[in-house]
Amino acid sequence: MTSASVLMAMELVRRSAVRTPMVSSAVFDSLVGRSVWVKDETKQVGGSFKFRGAYYAVATSTSDQRAAGFIAGSSGNHALALAHAALHHTTSATVVIPSDAPASKRDALDALDAQIITYDRHRDHRDALVQQIAHRTGWTVIPSSNHHAVIAGAGTVAWEMMQEVPDLIALVVPVGGGGLAAGSVLAAMGHNPQLRVIGVEPATANDMHRSVRAGRLMPIPPPDTIADGLRHTEPARLPFEIIKPLIHDVVTVSESAIAGAMAHLWRHYSTAAEPSGAVALAGLLQCVDRLPDGPVGVVVSGGNVDWPSYRTLLDAAMETERNTHAAVLR
Known part of the structure; x- marks a missing residue:
């Protein structure tokens, strides 16, 4: 696969996917000392970037395949994306989801x-x-990641970001199976090979972090993290082979950092991000001091929140922030 794969995907994906906004916050920029542009994929069809890859995969399938129908395994967002893509193409979708998937995703x-x-x-x-x-x-x-069309479709997120803010010095993206990160590095190679692409995953679900450093797939036990969309036990093989030589870094973040990023997104960008969707902003806060000067793009990958859990996490994060602020004042 090359950057041309992403450009080809753009031609079809733009027909039905939302060109989601790039939003900024002067207050947040002052907190981190640089310009930060958030690509808000919570506004995408199905509530996450996953629609792009699923739509492109169904759109490029054969008429016989569409007549028979499609199936996917997913923690929720890819399942939603495939269901939407199937409706767009008048075909059927069957989804295999974990029994503990958020109720909001199952209802959808x-x-x-x-x-x-x-x-x-x-x-x-x-x-x-x-x-x-x-x-x-x-x-x-x-598959949610291990598929050429899914990766190319996911890469259209990064392509749009680079079109809108051409002087970005880095893209920060969440990492689960690796499809978004793989599509992003391919898009970067075609648009600006000097652009840093940084992947972020929960510290408890660090399969890509370990695998990139080892140079081979490194499985982990089923992880426990609030970022339910990133509970992978091993990177998908095709994205990993693309990511391994091209990605600048993969960083890991704590559960409290993810919740804190959710609070920042709500307060500064009016965005209700699910934990998986907030992971990239948490990663930016962790590595921002190691980046050269210049604007940074952050992908907020999804907003299919389970509202009771979301409120609990947000309340806890804001209480921690208040306590930290009070301690500094004392």
Whole structure:
């Protein structure tokens, strides 16, 4: 795959995907000492960047594949994206999601008429289950990351960012399976090879961080993190092979840092980001001092929040911030 793959995806994706806003905050810029541009993919179809890749994969499928239908395994956002893409192309979608997926995502899938199959993330092997079902039914599998079209579609996020703010010196993106990071490094190579692409993942779900440093896939046990969309146990192989030689760095962040980033996004950008969507901003706050001068782009990848959990996390983050501020004043 090359940057041309992303440019080709742009031609189809722009027909149905939202060109989401790049937003800034003078107050937040003053806090970090530089210009920060947030790409708000919470405003995307399906509430996350995942629609781009799923749409492009279905759009480039064959008529026989669309007649039979599609299946995907997902923690929720890719499942929603595939369900929306299927509606756009008048085909069917079946999604295999963890039994503990947020209720908000399951409710949305029901509303989109997707067929839902659940699995136990601690006991079952999701991808093997998806392959078994696909073999039995003839449905086409569209993985959440390990797919050329999905990666190219995801890369359109970065392409739009670089078009709107050409002098960005870095892109900071969340890392789960690696599709967004892989698409971003491909887009950067075609637009500005000097642009740094930095991946961010939870410290408890550091499979990509470990794998990039080892130069090979490094599986981890099922992780426990509030960022439910990033609970991968191993990077997807195709994105990893793209990312490994091209990404500038992969950093990890704590659970409290993720919650704190959610609070910043709400306060300064009026954006309700799910934990997975806020991870990149948490990573920027951690590594900003190591970046050269210049504007930075941050991908807020999704906003399909589970509202009770969201309110709890936001309240706790803001209370911590208030206590820290009070201690400094004393």
